[in-house]
Amino acid sequence: MKKVSNLQFKAPLFDTLLAHAKRNVTSFHCPGHKNGRSIDKELENYTGEEVYKFDVTVFDEVDSLHDPVGPIKKAQELMAQAYDVEHSFFLVNGTSVGNMAMFLAACDSGDSIIVSRSSHKSIMAGIIMSGVWPIWVQPEINQNLDLIFSTTYSQIRNALDRYPESKAVFITSPTYNGVVTELSKIVDLCHRRGKIVLVDEAHGAHLHFNQQLPESAVEAGADLCVQSTHKTLSAMSQGSALHFNSKLIDFNRVKKIVSMLQTTSPNYLTLASLDLARRQVYLHGEENFDRVIKAAEWGRSCINNNISSMKCFTRQEIQKLGFDLDITKLTVNVTKTGLSGYEIESILAKEYNIQLDYADLFNLVAIMGEGSNKTDVEIFVKALESINKKYHGKQKNWILKIPSLATEMVIRPREVFLSNNTKKS
Numbered sequence: 358m359k360k361v362s363n364l365q366f367k368a369p370l371f372d373t374l375l376a377h378a379k380r381n382v383t384s385f386h387c388p389g390h391k392n393g394r395s396i397d398k399e400l401e402n403y404t405g406e407e408v409y410k411f412d413v414t415v416f417d418e419v420d421s422l423h424d425p426v427g428p429i430k431k432a433q434e435l436m437a438q439a440y441d442v443e444h445s446f447f448l449v450n451g452t453s454v455g456n457m458a459m460f461l462a463a464c465d466s467g468d469s470i471i472v473s474r475s476s477h478k479s480i481m482a483g484i485i486m487s488g489v490w491p492i493w494v495q496p497e498i499n500q501n502l503d504l505i506f507s508t509t510y511s512q513i514r515n516a517l518d519r520y521p522e523s524k525a526v527f528i529t530s531p532t533y534n535g536v537v538t539e540l541s542k543i544v545d546l547c548h549r550r551g552k553i554v555l556v557d558e559a560h561g562a563h564l565h566f567n568q569q570l571p572e573s574a575v576e577a578g579a580d581l582c583v584q585s586t587h588k589t590l591s592a593m594s595q596g597s598a599l600h601f602n603s604k605l606i607d608f609n610r611v612k613k614i615v616s617m618l619q620t621t622s623p624n625y626l627t628l629a630s631l632d633l634a635r636r637q638v639y640l641h642g643e644e645n646f647d648r649v650i651k652a653a654e655w656g657r658s659c660i661n662n663n664i665s666s667m668k669c670f671t672r673q674e675i676q677k678l679g680f681d682l683d684i685t686k687l688t689v690n691v692t693k694t695g696l697s698g699y700e701i702e703s704i705l706a707k708e709y710n711i712q713l714d715y716a717d718l719f720n721l722v723a724i725m726g727e728g729s730n731k732t733d734v735e736i737f738v739k740a741l742e743s744i745n746k747k748y749h750g751k752q753k754n755w756i757l758k759i760p761s762l763a764t765e766m767v768i769r770p771r772e773v774f775l776s777n778n779t780k781k782s
């Protein structure tokens with residue numbers, strides 16, 4: 358049983374904003390809607406009026422994200438305690454900004470960094486901004502499961518052997534499909550060789566809080582790790598956290614860079630939701646995610662047992678391949694329906710009122726979060742059963758392939774980006 362810290366019952370930033378909102382302070386500060394007074398009435402009729410009183414700006418009472426000394430500082434400290442790291446930074450431009458910050462914080466221009474080619478677009482932004490040489494690692498693919506994997510331990514070891522000058526290693530784990538790589542082994546290896554480990558854990562803010570789930574990057578000992586608190590926990594969109602836990606990176610440099618990249622007008626509702634999401638998952642993550650896991654596993658077995666043209670891979674199948682699986686994610690392979698994942702995603706939206714987060718040629722990905730329940734999964738499974746009966750196309754012979762990385766890198770992405778010769782679109 359985890360020992361609960363009494364401090365974790367508090368939500369210092371939310372409490373401050375609530376107290377401020379209740380006082381109906383006369384506003385001569387931004388934003389211009391003045392505690393919601395000039396918010397569009399159609400919007401206000403739908404949402405209610407109180408929420409806009411949280412939309413304030415930086416002043417002493419509510420603290421500053423850039424140099425916190427009050428409730429934001431306390432809220433970030435509680436986040437760090439919950440994740441058991443040295444420091445947590447609240448982010449208001451999602452994990453995208455956190456990824457850019459990690460590159461700029463860990464590397465100098467001209468450094469080399471090992472990165473999987475299958476990374477989020479913000480990674481390329483980080484590479485361009487920081488001026489590093491990316492050492493691309495080709496992700497493993499599995500043509501039976503039609504799946505692109507994360508970087509493996511042996512791939513990292515080979516890359517480190519071949520490019521011992523690399524300063525850092527950048528890993529994305531979990532992938533969009535919830536596949537988690539052998540992070541502890543990778544971190545141990547990198548640290549033994551004095552290399553920094555950066556992890557894009559956009560889809561894994563919940564992993565630390567439920568024993569059934571795979572190991573998270575913070576537990577594995579990553580130097581920096583960024584999580585989209587808004588993706589699987591209950592923070593508002595754009596709410597993410599960057600966790601610092603390193604002897605290899607200068608903390609003050611991280612702090613400066615995070616500040617350089619973020620707006621000076623953060624949305625305080627998003628910030629307060631980070632504070633509350635942390636409290637909720639710390640206190641109730643175990644039971645909340647037990648519920649989500651139960652629903653997801655129920656859905657997985659219904660699809661595998663009852664829907665002939667669709668298949669969800671299981672944790673056991675993924676473990677046999679040397680990875681682990683976040684079982685809250687449902688990846689449904691639809692190749693036998695004769696339709697692509699994109700087509701079924703569109704059918705689900707138009708005919709069944711179900712919106713997915715992601716689909717590709719082969720798969721649908723249903724992302725479950727702390728607010729998901731069994732009824733959602735029942736609706737999803739029923740819709741898939743109906744699609745299975747209605748559509749009997751011929752199975753396509755598509756094969757998952759990715760472009761080769763054989764090209765020699767002779768110029769850094771930053772120089773290409775800044776070159777006058779780039780084509781104007």
Ligand SMILES: Cc1ncc(COP(=O)(O)O)c(C=O)c1O
Binds near residue numbers: 450477529557559597
């Ligand atoms: C692996 C990965 N990293 C980073 C991001 C960006 O996260 P955010 O939307 O919080 O900026 C995403 C978004 O989908 C993602 O899938």
